[in-house]
Amino acid sequence: MSTPFGDPDASDLVCARCDRPLEMLKVEASYLGQTFPVELPACPSCGFVYVSEEIAAGRMLKVEQALEDK
């Protein structure tokens, strides 16, 4: 499955609680009852998923709007 949101630069981020750098992980995105797998930086230990502003206001917003107009 492709990753609709691309690869943000999260190389400097660490999970404060687990003290581990984020890694690109397969996570689940869902909106309006639709679920699809994407790859996003997340803490490999606790699973905290990071969404950058670039992605939130970019490709994620586009998908949200497309689903809203379905």
Place this chain on the structure above:
Amino acid sequence: MDGDKVKAWEALCIEEQPPACAAACPLRVDARAMAEKMAAGDFVAAMAVYARTVPFPAILAHICEHPCEAVCRRAEAGGAVRIGALERALVEEAYPSIRRAAQRARKPKTVAVVGAGLAGLTAAFDLVMKGHAVTVFEADAQPLDRLNRDYRPAALPPSAIAADVGALMKLGVDIRCRQRIGGDAPLSLDALIAGHDAVLMASGPGPAAAFAGTLRLNATGRIEVDRETLTTSHPKVFASGLHDGKAAWSAIGSMAGGRRAAGSIDRFLQGASLTASRGGETTGTCLYVNVESHAAMPPVEAADPAAGYGHAEAMAEAARCFPCHCLECVKACAYLAHYKTYPKRAVREIYNNDSIIMGNRKSNRMIDSCALCGLCETLCPNDLAMGEVCLEARRSMVERGHMPASHHDFALRDMAFSRSDEVAFARHQPGHDRSAALFFPGCQLAASAPGQVAAVYRHLTERIGGGVGFMLDCCGAPAHWSGRTALHGEAVDRIRAVWEEFGRPRLVTACSTCLKLFGEFLPDVPTGSLWTELERIGLPDGANRLPLKGPLAIHDPCTARHAAEVQAAVRSIAAALGAEVRELGGAEKTTCCGYGGLVSFAHPEVGNAFVDRRITESDDDYLAYCAMCRDNFARRGKRALHLMDLIFPDADDPAARPDPGFSGRRDNRLRLRRRLLRELWGESMSDPVPPVSLIIADAVRADIERKLLLIDDIAEVIAEAERTGRKLKDRTTGRLTASGRIGTVTTWVEYEAGMDGFVVHRVYGHRMQVEAKP
């Protein structure tokens, strides 16, 4: 949406009506489009427009009687556009650019045309363009002989006739001269009928005794013709309209007659109805044109009248064409202008969007971008209200579950907050157990100027006897505007319940929207405006006069467009307080501030366009009497006062007061409730302690507003992250990033701990949910 209602709406918009020139032209030449292209200097494109309708441009440009000029609306402003002269200049310059190609039929039908006059040759042209094989039989030595006889070469050069006839023959029309039909075979009418799929008699209006054996003749010995379909008594034979000998000859009339006959023949050859959806010979038009908005301008005189217009002269004369359009609403509306549309097209688009079962509803945002302000209806010659159309579409979207959540969520959440126990309350006046009046300030004045709400309430209680109750609540406008009928009904029902419980007092509201909606949805509840009330009971004694630096331009809210009493009261109060008030085009034509219809939430760009148009109308400071209008003007950089600032001045320069923003609005409502309950009703109220203290730079705060996020939510996210440790840390900058799901939005905050609180650097949100798979 109801299809019949949609059709009725569509029918009200007259923008697609033809301009007067085209309506008066027997061939419907689109002189408006032609003039527009010529005015732009594009004579080739103009020629294409002219030649699309006119079969013989070189001939017609010289001899047309141009009935268009007699009806040209420019006549009312300097003189009719000289369309005939424009056509001649056009043919002079661009005739060689005409490109024509006939359709190709696999098995062409054959048509015989008797008579090579303008009617017969126009029919031949139309039929050959449709792919039929056309043979023209002419008794004279050459086609269009009458033109050669009737016009001097100076008026109609033989070269023009030759060019048009040559072009016709190039399309494949076979013109046979010296072939008089009416004798024995092979030139008998019966032989023509036998040898062709259809025959057109276009031999002129004279008696036709030679055809008596085949066609029924009328009392004057002419071929009997049905005026509408141009059929004769023989099913395969048609005759051009002049055969009844009643109409006077005209070049363009002959062409139109030939075209109508060709239309019948083509329908006949295809086995189609000869009458279905066929227009008449002439049409009227009800296109509205605001002629007064154009300055008078005389026609351009050609330097050499004999030669006609040169290129530059023709361009200048063509530019005198307005062109005729209605577009009265489009010119005034930021919404229609943004979508580059007009109501007839927009209504169709909205209905199509509503009818989609599966697929993308591309017009959702367009439907949600109308301010529902009613200006279009006021300007429209037929009172078409786009707001009604959009509101009906929104209700349909909500009903079917197709309303995009993101468009109105924030506004509805704000409304829910205004109606929550944290904000909403109703009390009788302290020391009273009944209310003669109930003051309903409205949620936005409370959000913008809570101190003035308290001050005016005190004044009302001093001047009105019998007790003045107080009700802080929301009238439900956001629910109404967003098409949430049920939610709006809940808001209305609660207001009615309080009104009943308080002994049915009269309502006094400071908000024009509340006033309008109560009138519509609570018609039996007596409701008045605070401004008419103040005019009646008088202003506070010895009120401080606000020193005014200059005149104020008055802006009426769109919801007070037709509230003449309110408009008058506001002007009278302003005058009494020493303000010199100037009009901005009048109350009836006021525009929306961008809040109406929730446009600024569904489409901020259009919302801002509404405000920006309005604030550039005058350099004077603006005087508003809707808190939302004032704050929107302030947000976009316009100095603006609220009428309350004149009555209860509580700052040196209230016109410079910034927009409180959405977070500030919530805070003001919370504070107003606590302050009033504590000070007037003696209830113990403790101020809530914020979970964390935040330090936010102005630029970041403006960004938060723009993104429709709330400071309270940001504080919650940070507090939660600090409590649980669920946050990210940037190893380079040391900044922290945390997120939290609040309602339907995930809010992300980038921040760092400072000496006096948490410094917020960046905030953003998204609606999609993401989680790591277990």
